[in-house]
Amino acid sequence: MQKSLVAEFLGTFWLVFGGCGSAVLAAAYPELGIGFVGVAFAFGLTVLTMAYAVGGISGGHFNPAVSLGLTVAGRFPAARLLPYIGVQLVGAVAAAALLYLIASGKAGFELGGFAANGYGDHSPGGYSLLSALLIEVLLTMFFLIIILGSTSSRVPAGFAPLAIGLGLTLIHLVSIPVTNTSVNPARSTGQALFVGGWALQQLRLFWIAPLAGGALGGLVWKVLDDAD
Numbered sequence: 624m625q626k627s628l629v630a631e632f633l634g635t636f637w638l639v640f641g642g643c644g645s646a647v648l649a650a651a652y653p654e655l656g657i658g659f660v661g662v663a664f665a666f667g668l669t670v671l672t673m674a675y676a677v678g679g680i681s682g683g684h685f686n687p688a689v690s691l692g693l694t695v696a697g698r699f700p701a702a703r704l705l706p707y708i709g710v711q712l713v714g715a716v717a718a719a720a721l722l723y724l725i726a727s728g729k730a731g732f733e734l735g736g737f738a739a740n741g742y743g744d745h746s747p748g749g750y751s752l753l754s755a756l757l758i759e760v761l762l763t764m765f766f767l768i769i770i771l772g773s774t775s776s777r778v779p780a781g782f783a784p785l786a787i788g789l790g791l792t793l794i795h796l797v798s799i800p801v802t803n804t805s806v807n808p809a810r811s812t813g814q815a816l817f818v819g820g821w822a823l824q825q826l827r828l829f830w831i832a833p834l835a836g837g838a839l840g841g842l843v844w845k846v847l848d849d850a851d
Contacts, residue, residue: 767840
């Protein structure tokens with residue numbers, strides 16, 4: 624259990640530092656900025672690399688919504704759910720703190736949105752609360768279906784991290800303009816704690832929607848799996 628929690632801390636840390644770090648440090652870098660596409664691939668690569676690195680130890684969740692969805696699907700023991708969520712939050716906050724220290728070392732640093740998730744005036748594209756709710760639930764649900772399907776005994780072993788990483792990339796390509804893409808309450812919490820104000824006020828959505836989507840994904844997969 625201790626090794627699993629350390630693995631989840633490292634994986635969540637890497638996801639937040641690599642994904643949010645690409646948004647904060649590299650997305651709009653003068654002339655060489657990686658833009659939305661680069662940020663989307665950065666998030667996907669963090670999950671892909673750490674799923675291979677430590678997935679064999681902890682299962683490679685790195686996300687409370689994933690842990691919940693796997694529990695609902697019967698793939699993860701409920702007794703481990705809260706410890707996993709706790710250590711994922713610690714990893715996300717630690718990554719956000721280190722990212723803040725690095726980013727603030729630049730002359731003229733301004734915190735700005737700090738890759739926090741938002742809707743309404745704080746959505747990159749000005750999308751409403753309803754739009755944010757729908758897309759976060761839907762995409763998290765499909766993310767769980769991808770995870771559960773690609774790790775099923777029906778498919779060749781060893782390729783799941785590729786499907787999961789590319790799935791998360793696609794999710795970001797679709798939803799960065801809407802919410803800055805959460806699908807992960809831990810990732811949202813780490814950034815919101817440093818932005819404060821509006822980010823903390825809107826954080827509730829980025830717990831409710833991904834957790835609901837994760838649970839739905841687990842239920843959908845359970846039905847599909849039981850039907851075979």
